[in-house]
Amino acid sequence: MYSISIGYVIIALIALIPIGATAGLFAKRKKAWFYTSATLLVTIALLSLFLLAYQASFTLLQIFRFYPFSELMTAVFAFLLIAIDALSYEYSADFISFSLFFGLSITGMLLVVMANSLITLLIGLELMGVPTVFMILAHGRRHIEAAIKLFVLSALAISLLAFAIALVSVYNPTLSISAALEASPLASTGVLLPLAIVLFAAALLTEAAAFPFNLWVPDVYEGAPGHVTAMLAGINKKVAFVALIEVFFSMILYFGYAFQPIFVLLSVATMFFGNLVALVQTNVKRMMAYSSISQAGYILVGISASTAAGLSSSIFYMIAHAVMIIGAFTVIIWLDGKNIRTVNEYSGVWSKNPLAAFSLTVFMLSMIGVPPLIGFIGKFLLFSSAVGANLLYLAFLGIINSVISVYYYARVILSMYAGRRYERKVRMADIVSVVVITMLVVTFAFGIFPGPLMHATSLAGNSVISAWPAPGAP
Amino acid sequence: MQGALMLVTFLPFVFLAVALIVDKERSLAAAAISSAVSMAILIYITVFSSINATESFSYISIIPISFTLRLSPASFMLLIMSYIVLIAASIAGNHERQSQKLAASLILLLQVAASGLFLSGNLFLYFIFWDVGVVSSFFFLYSLGSPQRGPAAMKFLIYEMFASVFLLLGIITIYFGTPVHSFNIAYIAAHAASIPVASQITVFVLLAVAFLTNMGIFPLHFWLPDAYTEASTQGSMVLSAILSKFGAFGIFLLFAILPAGAELAKYIALLGGISAFYAAFLMMSHKDIKRVMSYTSIMEMGIILIGLSSLNVIGTYGAIYAMLAHGLTIALMFLAAGSMVHVFGTRDIRTLAGMVSNAKAAAYSFLLSTFAATGLPLTTGFIADLLIFIGAYSAFGILGVVPLLAIVLFGAYMYFAIEKSVLSTKKESVAVARTSNGQAFGYALLVGSILLFGMFPFLLLGLVKI
Numbered sequence: 028m029y030s031i032s033i034g035y036v037i038i039a040l041i042a043l044i045p046i047g048a049t050a051g052l053f054a055k056r057k058k059a060w061f062y063t064s065a066t067l068l069v070t071i072a073l074l075s076l077f078l079l080a081y082q083a084s085f086t087l088l089q090i091f092r093f094y095p096f097s098e099l100m101t102a103v104f105a106f107l108l109i110a111i112d113a114l115s116y117e118y119s120a121d122f123i124s125f126s127l128f129f130g131l132s133i134t135g136m137l138l139v140v141m142a143n144s145l146i147t148l149l150i151g152l153e154l155m156g157v158p159t160v161f162m163i164l165a166h167g168r169r170h171i172e173a174a175i176k177l178f179v180l181s182a183l184a185i186s187l188l189a190f191a192i193a194l195v196s197v198y199n200p201t202l203s204i205s206a207a208l209e210a211s212p213l214a215s216t217g218v219l220l221p222l223a224i225v226l227f228a229a230a231l232l233t234e235a236a237a238f239p240f241n242l243w244v245p246d247v248y249e250g251a252p253g254h255v256t257a258m259l260a261g262i263n264k265k266v267a268f269v270a271l272i273e274v275f276f277s278m279i280l281y282f283g284y285a286f287q288p289i290f291v292l293l294s295v296a297t298m299f300f301g302n303l304v305a306l307v308q309t310n311v312k313r314m315m316a317y318s319s320i321s322q323a324g325y326i327l328v329g330i331s332a333s334t335a336a337g338l339s340s341s342i343f344y345m346i347a348h349a350v351m352i353i354g355a356f357t358v359i360i361w362l363d364g365k366n367i368r369t370v371n372e373y374s375g376v377w378s379k380n381p382l383a384a385f386s387l388t389v390f391m392l393s394m395i396g397v398p399p400l401i402g403f404i405g406k407f408l409l410f411s412s413a414v415g416a417n418l419l420y421l422a423f424l425g426i427i428n429s430v431i432s433v434y435y436y437a438r439v440i441l442s443m444y445a446g447r448r449y450e451r452k453v454r455m456a457d458i459v460s461v462v463v464i465t466m467l468v469v470t471f472a473f474g475i476f477p478g479p480l481m482h483a484t485s486l487a488g489n490s491v492i493s494a495w496p497a498p499g500a501p
Numbered sequence: 502m503q504g505a506l507m508l509v510t511f512l513p514f515v516f517l518a519v520a521l522i523v524d525k526e527r528s529l530a531a532a533a534i535s536s537a538v539s540m541a542i543l544i545y546i547t548v549f550s551s552i553n554a555t556e557s558f559s560y561i562s563i564i565p566i567s568f569t570l571r572l573s574p575a576s577f578m579l580l581i582m583s584y585i586v587l588i589a590a591s592i593a594g595n596h597e598r599q600s601q602k603l604a605a606s607l608i609l610l611l612q613v614a615a616s617g618l619f620l621s622g623n624l625f626l627y628f629i630f631w632d633v634g635v636v637s638s639f640f641f642l643y644s645l646g647s648p649q650r651g652p653a654a655m656k657f658l659i660y661e662m663f664a665s666v667f668l669l670l671g672i673i674t675i676y677f678g679t680p681v682h683s684f685n686i687a688y689i690a691a692h693a694a695s696i697p698v699a700s701q702i703t704v705f706v707l708l709a710v711a712f713l714t715n716m717g718i719f720p721l722h723f724w725l726p727d728a729y730t731e732a733s734t735q736g737s738m739v740l741s742a743i744l745s746k747f748g749a750f751g752i753f754l755l756f757a758i759l760p761a762g763a764e765l766a767k768y769i770a771l772l773g774g775i776s777a778f779y780a781a782f783l784m785m786s787h788k789d790i791k792r793v794m795s796y797t798s799i800m801e802m803g804i805i806l807i808g809l810s811s812l813n814v815i816g817t818y819g820a821i822y823a824m825l826a827h828g829l830t831i832a833l834m835f836l837a838a839g840s841m842v843h844v845f846g847t848r849d850i851r852t853l854a855g856m857v858s859n860a861k862a863a864a865y866s867f868l869l870s871t872f873a874a875t876g877l878p879l880t881t882g883f884i885a886d887l888l889i890f891i892g893a894y895s896a897f898g899i900l901g902v903v904p905l906l907a908i909v910l911f912g913a914y915m916y917f918a919i920e921k922s923v924l925s926t927k928k929e930s931v932a933v934a935r936t937s938n939g940q941a942f943g944y945a946l947l948v949g950s951i952l953l954f955g956m957f958p959f960l961l962l963g964l965v966k967i
Contacts, residue, residue: 395662396669397636398629407669414673419703422673426666433662437655444644445651478561485563 030083033074034093037101040071041137048130051123060126061116065109071137072105079483084490092143092204095490096342099483100140100269103346107262108133110353110462114254117458118360125165128158132258136266145192145202148270152188152234155266156181159259166252173250177259180243184233191226194219204273227274228289234267237327238297241320248316253360256312260319261353265345268326276330276338276491290331291421298324298428305435309369311359314435315352318394321428322348328409328425332416339488340408343481347393347405347473354466355390358383361459370438374446379453384443386463391436393470396429400474408481505546506556506570509539510616513609520605528605532591536612540584543577552577552964555622566684569622574964575753575821576619579746581961582828583615585950586742593836593943594735596843600645604735607645610637615743619750624672625684627754631668631747635661638736638744645733653727660724664714664748671707675758678704690758701761708755709769715748716802719776729795730848734839737791741798741835742828749802749824752809753817766810770897773806777907785914789848790838793918794831797874800907801827807904808889816892818965823885825954825961830873830882833947837867840940841923853922862936864923866944871919873951875912880955884962 044067051060079098086092112129119125135154142148160181163174196202197219233240248256278286301321308314326348329341361383367373377384393402406429413422455463473480516535520528546554552574560568591608595601614634621627639661643654676682678696679689693701710721717725729737752769756762780799787793805827808820840863841856842848857864873880876887886908893901936944954961 392636396666398632403629403632407673410670411673411676414670414677419670419674422670426670429666430659430663433659434655437658441643441651441655478563481561481563 030078030081030093031085031087033078034083034085034087034091037071037074037078038087038091038141040067040074041134043067044133045127045130048123048127052127055123057116057122060123061112064112064126064130068105068109068112068133072102075099075102075105079486082486082490086143090144090147091141093141095483096269096272096487097141099342099487100265101137103349104136104140104262104266107349107353108136108258110357110465111254111258111262113458113462114257114357114360117456118252118254118364120166125162128161128165131158132162136262139266139270142270142273143204145195145204145274148204148273149185149188149192152267152270153181153185155263156185156234159255159263162255162258163247163251166255170250170252173247176243177247177251180233180247184230187226187233188230191223191230194223194226224278231267231271231274232293235264235271235323236267236320237293237323238300238320241297241300241323244320245313245316248319249310249313253312253356253363256316257353257356257360260315260356261349264319264323265349268323268341268345272330272338272341272491287331287333290327290333291418294324294327294331295421295424296324297321297327298425300324302428302431302435306431308435309371311368311370311373311439312356312363314370314439315355315359318432318435319348319352321432322352322394324428325406325409325425328421329412331421332412332418334412334416335485335488335492336408336415337412338491339481339485340405340412342487343408343484344405346480346484347401350466350469351390351393351402354463354470355387355394357459357462357466358387358390361455365453370442373439373442375448376443378447379449379451380455381452382455382460382463386467387443388440389467389470391440393474395433395436398474399471401470401477402474404474404477404481503556505542505550506554506572506620507558507568509542509546510570510613510620512539512542513612513616517606517609520602520609525601528602529591529595529608532605532608532612533588535609536584536587536591539612539616540581543572543580543584546572547577547964557622566625567623568626569685570617570620570626571622571687572620574961575750575818577964578821578825578961579619579750579828580616582825583612583619583743583746585946586738586828586832587612587615589832589836589943589946590735590738593940594733594738594839596734596840596940599733603644604641604733607637607641608735608739611641611739611743615747618747622686623684624675624686624689627686627751628665628668628672632665634744634747635665638740641736641739642728642732645736646731647733650731653724653731656724657728660714660721664711667707667714668711668751671704671711674700674707675704686754686758693759696759698761701759702765705755705759705762705765708751709765712748712751712755713772713806715751716745716806717799718772718802718806719779719799722776722799725799726792726795729798729835730789730791734835734843737794737835737839738832741795742832745798745802746824746828749805749809749820752806753821756809756812756817763812766812767897770807770810770893770901773803773810774904774907775803776800776806777803777904778910779803781907781910781914784911788850790842790850790853791835791848793850793915794834794838797834797911798827798831800911801831801874804886804889804904804908807893807901808885811889811892811896811901813892813895814965815888816896818962819885819888819890819892822881822958822962823889826873826881826885826951829947829951829954830870830880833866833870833944833951834874836940836943836947837863837870840936841867850918850922854925856923858926860936862941862944866948867923868919869948869951871912871915873955875908875915878955879952881951881958883955884958 075098084094135151138151160174160178163170236244298321301317305314305317326341329337393400396403396406410422513535516531520531555571558568560566614630617630639658678700714721777800780796784796805820805823808816873882876882
């Protein structure tokens with residue numbers, strides 16, 4: 028089969044990224060390494076899309092699993108990582124040493140996405156988390172607080188996860204990702220499995236920053252250098268959601284609706300917490316941190332629906348939010364570099380750089396859920412799936428949250444077009460404006476013609492459900 | 502003629518490109534031409550094809566959602582009104598000559614929204630065009646309004662977003678209620694009887710909240726006076742004439758789609774009545790001319806609501822005709838008032854004394870629009886009110902006619918106020934106003950349409966087979 032060889036090629040290319048970065052450490056060719064890494068990522072993305080087109084499904088070396096969900100997420104993350112790579116090229120103090128950590132982190136992320144065993148998952152999450160700490164630290168002492176907070180939190184999450192895996196191994200020593208599920212017939216015999224499930228949830232929700240495990244988010248997002256924040260919000264968090272879906276979704280289906288109330292509660296609490304606290308923020312970066320917490324709540328709406336449609340819509344919204352937040356942070360960090368940080372300081376951005384004002388407006392409108400933008404389609408699918416699963420009240424609470432969020436997004440938007448007028452327009456660096464425009468195009472394109480992406484996400488969602496057919500499913 | 506309605510809807514994008522390329526003096530002309538061309542195509546379709554033309558294109562295959570556009574007598578009347586108002590607004594509305602390119606682009610976006618919304622044969626599209634309209638109106642209000650527009654724009658956005666999320670939730674709920682899940686309006690209307698009454702009521706309430714907020718019906722109207730007052734002349738014209746019809750048209754669809762709506766019709770009518778009286782009384786305590794007119798709008802919307810909830814053909818088409826009448830009238834009112842405000846530099850009615858001696862066109866247009874709003878014969882308002890109250894009488898008996906008193910109150914106040922201010926010759930006005938050609942054209946177009954559709958209602962009502 029060609030597809031299996033392509034799988035090997037993808038894994039080899041992923042491995043090439045940290046190896047190449049190490050080599051780059053000696054060669055010191057900044058530009059060359061940027062182009063090389065971007066090419067590697069593009070190739071990975073295109074190959075994964077190719078596999079997705081054929082809906083290839085196979086395992087490699089027992090620890091990697093290729094199926095539409097992992098193929099889609101690999102492609103999406105690889106594309107988005109190029110944007111992060113470009114931003115780091117522009118903003119990081121020492122791009123070469125930064126890229127070493129970045130390359131390791133990329134490996135971790137893609138490992139999580141393709142994981143077929145709990146050990147791969149654990150290693151992947153660790154490999155993603157630890158280098159991120161150093162990516163923050165590489166930008167000087169003033170970021171040390173954010174780095175330590177992130178370090179402590181990811182260490183905590185990883186150890187919880189390791190403990191959960193150890194508990195599951197009692198029931199099933201193979202540690203395949205469905206181990207928890209395969210163990211579940213024994214669930215009634217002891218407390219260990221329920222405990223393991225709770226620990227899994229705690230570990231992964233901490234990484235995904237759902238309420239009540241979200242307290243680290245604002246400080247880290249605000250304290251970290253902008254491009255790292257964009258990566259944390261846009262990609263790391265989504266990787267945690269991917270892990271959550273991989274580990275939990277089959278279990279949710281297996282246990283029927285026993286899990287549903289918990290996820291509904293988490294989702295509602297996360298949305299309300301993020302949105303209500305964001306209302307009173309003045310620092311835009313911090314506001315976006317809280318906003319991204321609330322957006323995690325929306326993603327949980329689809330997971331709570333516990334249906335194929337719900338899962339597909341969660342995947343769609345994950346992708347949509349990653350695009351929007353990376354775009355928004357790209358503008359925010361550019362303004363941050365011009366010492367424009369609070370909502371009041373945002374006044375008159377329109378006259379300073381129309382592209383910045385226009386694109387931030389579009390990203391924020393998209394996060395509110397205004398058509399014809401990608402965020403609207405995402406929210407539409409999420410709330411549809413909730414209504415379709417007889418959770419009308421959850422959809423209702425979701426839309427109430429959308430209204431609340433209008434206030435703080437609109438404050439920023441209003442501020443940008445009024446007040447102060449700058450005499451001189453300031454251009455963005457070319458590479459930054461390319462990132463912004465790309466995200467803008469994606470936001471519009473999949474908002475107006477959502478068909479292809481919806482098709483891909485529904486393939487992915489269905490593949491997760493059919494991957495582990497639940498024994499005696501409800 | 503497959504594709505003609507699609508052309509009507511998306512033609513403004515071509516003119517948007519034109520408006521952005523040509524110099525700013527001509528950009529508003531491009532917007533006006535766009536509306537005129539769309540109107541011509543629409544009339545051509547009606548005359549040579551059918552008033553019930555439908556078009557369908559595949560859009561999202563996986564759900565499935567098709568891109569369905571359908572013309573109907575109601576949407577035809579509203580579209581004609583929208584295009585006339587948009588032409589008048591683009592040519593005459595911008596006294597201040599500020600940000601003409603931005604204004605032209607927003608007018609063109611609003612044209613897309615209005616065409617798409619009134620033509621949409623699919624609730625999904627209805628929602629998309631609704632939000633396009635809301636967002637472009639928001640920017641209209643926010644970037645071109647008076648200096649105190651900030652809070653008003655924020656209020657507008659929050660209320661309208663509140664409405665639009667309710668709309669979204671209602672649409673999703675109705676989608677899952679239909680036997681074969683569908684957004685198609687014709688399909689839903691045909692199969693709504695099989696939806697359980699309880700869920701029909703849920704859908705009705707969700708959607709009604711959205712539509713009533715958009716119309717500015719008591720108690721969901723608090724955004725409206727501020728928004729209409731602080732917007733620019735063009736902004737007030739399009740907001741009051743076109744955006745408020747989105748909700749009114751929605752209520753019309755809602756009663757047409759859901760049979761269980763009949764049970765709630767009397768409550769909706771009651772809200773309409775309360776709204777009319779509330780606005781008529783509150784109006785009298787205000788001295789700000791634009792604010793008084795926003796209350797007029799709330800009152801008219803209340804009357805329209807009574808017509809729609811009478812649920813008979815006469816009342817319903819009276820309400821549609823009233824939407825047309827209200828659109829033309831309120832646009833003329835805001836246009837005249839805008840020009841007075843521009844000349845006098847204040848919105849206080851008491852300082853407008855002597856208007857008639859220097860700005861005849863504005864003064865007499867204002868007078869005529871007030872006549873039309875009070876339902877004087879030979880104006881559109883008369884036909885509309887007549888039909889509405891015939892419909893309301895047959896539906897609700899004598900109680901249905903009580904809201905006429907609100908119009909009487911409004912008329913009494915307005916005639917009194919106009920006599921004291923605009924028409925007063927006691928005080929010689931110092932301000933000198935020259936009516937430009939563009940403005941003269943705007944007045945002539947709106948006055949002409951009000952009289953034309955007032956004298957020859959069969960031009961439009963003849964399309965309806967009663």
